Amino acid sequence: MTPVLLVVGVGAIAAALLVLALAVLPAGPPRVALSRLDPSVAPPSSALAGAGAAAGAAVEKVLLKRGRLAAGAAALERAGMSTTLPNFVLAVGLTTVVAALTGALVGGPLLAVPALVGVPLGAKLLLGFRAGRRQAAFADQLDDSLQLMASSLRAGHSLLRAVDSVSREAEAPTSEEFARIINETRVGRDLSDALDEVAARMGSDDFTWVAQAIAIHREVGGNLAEVLDAVGNTIRERNAIRRQVKALSAEGKLSAVVLMALPFGVTGFISVSNPGYLAKFTESLVGYGMLGAAAVMLVAGGLWLKKTVAIRF
Secondary structure (H helix, E strand, O other), X not given: OHHHHHHHHHHHHHHXXXXXXXXXXXXXXXXXXXXXXXXXXXXXXXXXXXXXXXXXXXXXXXXXXXXXXXXXXXXXXXXXXXXXXXXXXXXXXXXHHHHHHHHHHHHOHHHHHHHHHHHHHHHHHHHHHHHHHHHHHHHHHHHXXXXXXXXXXXXXXXXXXXXXXXXXXXXXXXXXXXXXXXXXXHOOOOHHHHHHHHHHXXXXXXXXXXXXXXXXXXXXXXXXXXHHHHHHHHHHXXXXXXXXXXXXXXXXXXXXXXXXXXXXXXXXXXXXXXXXXXXXXXXXXXXXXXXXXHHHHHHHHHHXXXXXXXXXX
């Protein structure tokens, strides 16, 4: 009976695979409904997409009422994020709620409150970090971009053509910003206004000089290629000095990080090795006062170290 059962089992498996292939796999090339080929017919939206759109509209209305829509959108642009402000706020809000509920279930209010405060603060710090990194990259690429513009002008191209060559051949974020200049001038915006907005968005004094040089050239004329070469050489020298200052101040920044992390490291080690030693601080009012004084001195020292190692150039 064993060979018969084996044959029956193999036949059953083959039949099951055949039925699965006929039911699941498409019989021919995929077909598109005629309604989807009509541009005048809106694609059907799911209930989840409709709820997301409604929530985004509500968030946008609240931001507009409080006057934070323009500032928030500008912060996202500086950070190089393509998402809209309502969607970003909605995502941060949902993440905050989920993190707070998770913290409340795991550790109670002791974890829920830090999660409730930490997620929005972390999102704000993330925007600042991305904006700072993007501005630093733009400053490092500016001298090469000016050299490319000057070369294009010497080849007989117009100013807009030179800007377009930078938008196509440079690296991000310079290519993105110069492409935005081209797109804005194509819809009728003045070139000087577009350049000034890029300088303000990137926080670059060097590009402000470039914008002023281009504005003066458009009024009085002259050899713009030579002007851009001179400005590019100045910017290149400034970048060299800035990198040298950054290298020399790296040791001080590392020392500041070590000094700020040392109290937390020592506290964590003592809490593991000898918990009773730290328990004395939470058993009396004097202990709480000492903890508060230590926190105040730690914040003051952190701000002092930050000002000491932050060299503006």
